[in-house]
Structure formats: structure tokens, C-alpha cells
Amino acid sequence: MLFDTSKANIEELHDELFAEKQVSVSVLRLDKIHPLVSGNKLFKLHYFLEESINSSHPAGSGGKTVLTFGGAYSNHLSATAYACKVLQLKSVGIVRGEKPEQLSHTLQQCLQDGMQLQFISRQQYIQKDDPAFINSLKATYGECVIIPEGGYHPLGAKGAALIMDLVKDKSYTHICTATGTATTLAGILMAARSEQTVVGFPVLKGITDIKNNIIKLTEKVAEFENLLVLNNYHFGGYAKKTDLLIQFMNQCWLKHQLPLDFVYTAKMLFGTFDAVKNDTFTRGSKILCLHTGGLQGNKSLPLNTLLF
Numbered sequence: 001m002l003f004d005t006s007k008a009n010i011e012e013l014h015d016e017l018f019a020e021k022q023v024s025v026s027v028l029r030l031d032k033i034h035p036l037v038s039g040n041k042l043f044k045l046h047y048f049l050e051e052s053i054n055s056s057h058p059a060g061s062g063g064k065t066v067l068t069f070g071g072a073y074s075n076h077l078s079a080t081a082y083a084c085k086v087l088q089l090k091s092v093g094i095v096r097g098e099k100p101e102q103l104s105h106t107l108q109q110c111l112q113d114g115m116q117l118q119f120i121s122r123q124q125y126i127q128k129d130d131p132a133f134i135n136s137l138k139a140t141y142g143e144c145v146i147i148p149e150g151g152y153h154p155l156g157a158k159g160a161a162l163i164m165d166l167v168k169d170k171s172y173t174h175i176c177t178a179t180g181t182a183t184t185l186a187g188i189l190m191a192a193r194s195e196q197t198v199v200g201f202p203v204l205k206g207i208t209d210i211k212n213n214i215i216k217l218t219e220k221v222a223e224f225e226n227l228l229v230l231n232n233y234h235f236g237g238y239a240k241k242t243d244l245l246i247q248f249m250n251q252c253w254l255k256h257q258l259p260l261d262f263v264y265t266a267k268m269l270f271g272t273f274d275a276v277k278n279d280t281f282t283r284g285s286k287i288l289c290l291h292t293g294g295l296q297g298n299k300s301l302p303l304n305t306l307l308f
């Protein structure tokens, strides 16, 4: 890895529910790698960053510029900005929507980390993967390493697979992860043993193409038989939340000293508790939940919503 991942430990959660159901639930704390930068995002960036480092910049200084895309609250943008700062690479963020008067915390962080931001209209953003648009970006910023939004690319999945290198204990029966683009899920599936069930918790509403996405991301034709997708924990859709979810986050903090983000990890862990409750995870299951980070996103919540 290009980053120090030694702080990412595995912690077991002790809860009456788990004792009653005779399961164990542990959390891989990827959030501890960095206080703000999303844990899984650094992994998804790995091979793109390597490509940039290994190619020399046309102007002769350092690696190629890294260019990527995201919205105003994107964990991916903030992780890219941070990673490029650490590795002394130039970074450019193409941001969805007109420039607002007040920049989000996320975008302020990106600027502080030296990322150059370009705002484009939503109509233009939809066409961001068109060759003509990509060429116009190259004309502006020079030859660069272009990372699709959210790292959604086989190289992103290959990077996410490195997460499993941190899991030395191979006896987990289930690996749970929050799912957006499914790039992380695809990587975990590639690295997991076939007898381990990999459980995705989509945070978007009405997701039906996960299996196709995984085929694209893993470049594997056959479906993974050890994939389980639990679709009922999106809480209304992407970045939507309810009082119940916020209560759950505060409870997890008080009881387990576990900080969660409301967009991804809270939904995944809520889903894990619920799946234990309703016996989706059977007795004897040894469950590992990935804390994929994302805590910077909580800064967009009103003050005093969370106890941490």
C-alpha cells in the first residue's frame, strides 16, 4: 500500500443481541487510517496512483496529474485530493454543478489539499465520460491519469481487493460492506474465499444492476455464488436519513465508541444488526463489517445531531 494502514485494526462489538443469537460481529476500522479521508477510497485509488507515480509528468516534475470527478460532498474527491497531496501529485477535481457561493466542507478540504477544482453544469456532467469531453480535459490539463467517478473501474476493484490483506484471520463467515458503485464489493469478492459470504448493503434506492456491475468490475463472466445483497437498508435513498438512523448512530457511539457516517457505514451496520435479529445470519456466524470511513460527510449534518 502507498499509505500507512497500520492503524486499521479489527474490533469485536459486544452486544446482548449477538450473545443471544450466538454470532460474533467485528469491525475492520478502515476509518482509523485517516480521520477524514474515507478508508475504502484510498484502496480504490491505489493502482491509479501507482500509474501516475510511475509515469513521468510531461513537464518533467513528478508523476502525471490525477484528474477525477465528483459531487460537492464526494468522499472520493476528498480522498483523491489528500492522497495526491501526500504523494506530491497534482490533482484536478471536476465537480458536478455550478460553483456555489459557499463551498461545502468537502470541497474546502479538497482546495486545502491542493486540488484544482473545475465546476461544470449537471448537463455537462452527465456526459463526463464521452471521449470528446475527455479530450477537452486533456487539452486543458495535459496528459493525466483519469479516474472515473467513485473509482468505478476494474482497477478500482483491484485496489479494493487489497483491503482483505488486512484481514489475517481467514475464519470470518461473512464480510459486510456498504455499497455505492459496488467497486469495493467487487474487490472484496475477488479477494474473499469462496466459503465466505460477501454481503453488500446498497445505500441507493432501487439498485438492480449490482450483479452486472460486478461482472464489469471483476472482468469475470460467471456470477459470484457467495454474494448476498440486502436491499432494505437504504433509508430512502442516497444520503437520505431518518431519526431512527441518527438514533442508531448515537447508540453505537455510546455503547461501542464506534463513530459511523450517515451515508454509508451507519446503513450497513444497521442492516447487519437487523439481519442478525431476523436470523438472516445464522447461529455461529462470524461476521466482519468493513468500516469504510466517510466520516467527513457528517460535517454536513446540523450541529448537535450527533454525540461525536
Ligand SMILES: *Cc1c(COP(=O)(O)O)cnc(C)c1O
Residues within 6 Å of the ligand: 038, 039, 040, 041, 075, 076, 150, 178, 179, 180, 181, 182, 183, 184, 185, 261, 264, 265, 292, 293, 294, 295
Ligand atoms: C464510497 C463509499 C462506499 C461505497 O463504495 P463503493 O465502492 O462505491 O461501493 C462505502 N463507504 C464509504 C464510507 C464510502 O465513502
